[in-house]
Amino acid sequence: MTETIHRTVVVGLVWNRRRELLFCKMHPERGVFPGQWGFPGGGIEPGERMKEALRRELREELGIEVEDVEPAFFKDCLHDKIFADGTRKPVYMIFLVFHCTAASDELKLNEELTDYRWMRRDEIGELDQNAETRDTLARLGWLG
Numbered sequence: 001m002t003e004t005i006h007r008t009v010v011v012g013l014v015w016n017r018r019r020e021l022l023f024c025k026m027h028p029e030r031g032v033f034p035g036q037w038g039f040p041g042g043g044i045e046p047g048e049r050m051k052e053a054l055r056r057e058l059r060e061e062l063g064i065e066v067e068d069v070e071p072a073f074f075k076d077c078l079h080d081k082i083f084a085d086g087t088r089k090p091v092y093m094i095f096l097v098f099h100c101t102a103a104s105d106e107l108k109l110n111e112e113l114t115d116y117r118w119m120r121r122d123e124i125g126e127l128d129q130n131a132e133t134r135d136t137l138a139r140l141g142w143l144g
Helices: 050-062 120-128 131-139
Strands: 005-015 019-026 041-043 066-082 088-102 111-120
Touching: 005 050, 005 066, 019 050, 019 120, 041 050, 050 066, 050 088, 050 111, 066 131, 111 120
Parallel strands: 005 088
Antiparallel strands: 005 019, 005 041, 019 111, 066 088
């Protein structure tokens, strides 16, 4: 029987100065939502505080700094994750979702992401979004 991994994950609802929301396309062969669009973030490391973890993840994944970091809501889910070596494992995730503002619109993606877009509410329908992203957008009042 495969053991379930437990992760506490910070997620950034990253806004730019034009009030556009950042969407990132996940790597097609790894992660929890391969090849789909979602929000950046990642796991909290031992000894790390929530906001510190979010800032670190956004620096690592996007090469940006953020300000005005404020909690939005939290939620949980269970999904399979595909690891870099191709193995799959169930992961129970607690998502801590934060609003924040990007210090710059210029991003430098790492290997976990393949594309990004700054989008307004009326533009998001064209993206192949994962279920958790759609749920987050519904909570923000952007869907429905």
